[in-house]
Amino acid sequence: MFPLAALPGIWWAPIALGMALGQGARMDQAAEFDVIVLGAGAAGLMCAARAGQVGQRVLVVDHADEPGRKILISGGGRCNFTNIHAAPDRYLSxxxxxxxxxxxRYGAQDFLELVERHGIAWHEKTLGQLFCDGSARQILAMLLDECAQGQVEIACGAPITDVTHADAQxxxxxxxxVARARALVIATGGPSIPKLGATGFAYDLARRFGLKVVQPRPALVPLTLPGDEALFRGLAGVASPVIARCGKASFREAALFTHRGLSGPAILQISSYWQNGEAIGIDFLPDEAEGWLLAMKREQPRASLRKVLSARLPDRLADALCERLGMTGDLGNLSDRVLSAAAARLSGWLFHPNGSEGFAKAEVTVGGISTAELSSKTMEAKRVPGLFAIGEAVDVTGWLGGYNFQWAWASAVAAAQAI
Known part of the structure; x- marks a missing residue:
């Protein structure tokens, strides 16, 4: 055996499979473990480390050449590793x-204590988001070190060719x-960001075991606009604070216009709630009270709408909105009814996206292995003892801003404690 603890430094090199499972191992000689974790991402590594540190023999298998690839790109390379406001109402399921x-049972403060124990400096940004001061590599190194402490073995660059279950193994x-264990953890995530090797493997495997899967779709993803919204697509690069709404959900953050449609934090957030065919509403002036435009008419009757909007919005956006509203001339020459209608539209401008930029640009996935199939306490499949599903593989999707990492940590610990 080749324990992870023997690897020098924090940089990862794939363990040669012959070394990981014994040079003499043959297809009919399965190496024995207590737990096999499929997926060397955030949830998989956390679960493996926790299980290993209480004496379980743990193997992690991943088809990627190195572990934690999504961790490394998260938060612009600084890893938004949790959110201090993580709570059930910030998740979709x-x-x-x-x-x-x-x-x-495992909250943001618990993970923060782990981060500080490893000497990783961090800072809080807006809305409770916690980031590394340095690099996302520090979080990955921490997880690998935790795995090393539990003598976890990790086999990367190892495509899985078959998974079977018989005789409680x-x-x-x-x-x-070949490896064999009494417990199997599905931690391979969802299909978002396929360029990093993401696939729907978790869903295919779950279905093989008879578990239901909630139809997956891209989440935290830019939305695209149809041709009749070309005026707004021409604003590529323009950003502004807004309130984005879809159904009962609303988010106050920045929206960004792109060559294809809409992006930015507010749009990524609302995309998780948006369904094809639905409209999204944008309040371009969230700080303005009702009746503000009528008040401006009284205060500055000779001002144009474009001048008023340019004082509050980027010039290019102000121009585009005025063009769409078709309003010219001084405010004093416009009726109160026309101005009230304009103000209402500016506070609830409807866009009708024709789609999203798909899994290629989605940060996470909505849907996944149905929670009806799993114990909320242990993450174990109710109908398949010993089978667990954690992290993004499950039908749980957090808001933007560290919530999905916190779900990865929490679900991983829940499973590890139950194995």
């Missing part, structure tokens, strides 16, 4: 109560080798 148990074939 067909069962909105499913996250309560895991989050209550799971058998996993990968890279020409």
């Amino acid at each position: 067909q069962n909105p109560h499913f996250v309560r148990s895991a989050l209550s 799971f058998r996993v074939a990968f890279g020409g080798r």
